[in-house]
Amino acid sequence: MNSSLTRIAVGVLALVAIAAGSSARAQATIDQNKAVNGSITPGDAPGFPITLSQRGSYKLTGNLVVPPATGAILITASDVSIDLNGFTITGPNTCTGYGATVSCAASGPTKGIEAAVGVTDVQVRNGAVDGFEVAALWLNQRSTVDRVKSRFNKGYAIVVRGDSSVGNSVVERNGIGGVYSEGGLVFDTIASGNGSYGIVVANPADGALLRNNVATHNGIHGLSGQAIRITYMDNQANKNDLQNIATGNLATSALLPGNVCNGGPC
């Protein structure tokens, strides 16, 4: 091999190295193997839960199957965005039945994706999280949940604290309820066949806007207002066992005319 050829070969290797370096700086990806190996972020031990200790953007590149008695992802830094990328995180919990007859097995007090105390501004989107005991998503203030499906959780599918947004999601056949919000927006979401509640807004909510949701066949309430200053707009609630829309004290909330219950006014 002459010297020119050698120089070219070295150049090619350098190009490949640069490309690899560029790839390493990209969005952090998560799959089952990476979860098992650990070190996705500093402090992430091998196995579950995956610990995300740095703000940033994370993306699933495969389904995650989580063993009993542990969560899937523990978030310990604010400003974390998780793109489920169409994949599913599956915990061990199972439920049978529908609506008031839903019955879920116990699998340990686990949460699928959990934001640690004080960790805010988390975003989860575009995939499914099923089969945890406490909740599939357990997030704090100013969180955003978009296009998430969740089933077979013994407690709630999605729990968010104040000033959060849940949209374009589907929550069904969970032991207690679909969405539990302490205020913010819940919109374009379907909640059906949950043991007690489709969508709950609870204290200490400062208020909430529930818009364009569908809640059907839930064991107690379709939409359940357990706080003040809630706006119910253009929702549809059908065949929920006790009440389609339970507004609580209507002197402090607004049930607008566009809501429909069992095909008529609410």
Place this chain on the structure above:
Amino acid sequence: MNTSFLRLRRALSVFALLAVAHGAQAQISIDQNRALAGSVTPGDAPGYPVTLSVPGAYKLTGNLVVPASTDGILIAAPNVTLDLNGFSIVGPVVCTGAGNALTCAGIKQGSGITHYSGMSGTTIRNGTVRGFGITGVGADTGATINHVTAISNGGHGIAVYGNSTVSNSMASDNGDTGFLLLSGGVITNSRSHNNKSFGVRVDSYTSGGNVEMGGAVRDSYASRNGGGGFISLGTYPVSWIGNTASMNSFCFSGGKLVRNNVCNGVAN
């Protein structure tokens, strides 16, 4: 020169051409290292701000940590699309407190994303901008802001000129207004919390070729803002449709309450 060498050189030339062509077509990636190195686009000096001087698509591939008193990204070309890709642009300012008692610690300079005048048609999506002395996200006319969060900035959270749309976004704990439409525009499905001034403010700015256009704010939510929830200061009426305001200094001011607006649990 032997034939093997010639074939290899020819192959490498083709490879190089393909690589260049690919680079020209692909989204340009931005991360902290590239920001510090400069030359993200022609004229981009090392460090901040990252200057985007060429129309096209850009994507963050990591968080950007920006020092005090400077901007994070400067839009210096029309029709720039910036995908924050779930990452954050972070400055050093921290705002604390509730409503009109909110205060921001740090130097009152620098914006997370700002622009030269006339750089219209910007799209910014999918990420967080926090901790800047002035504005979190600023864009010129015809901007599209989607799934963007602006938190803890010393001035406005998100401020855009006319013909712009803001959707699915949040502005919280900013030292002035959460969402500011300087010459009108549209906001949908967004929320503003605990900003020192207004949650949503629509102005009538007409200087520099801007034309007041009125606008609409729909399906949005404002709570605990110190100066009020939704306010229109423009000449043309803004339509408020399907918004909820809770625990602000006031709920709605100016504009036209079209339908389905609620103030502290009472339909307006």
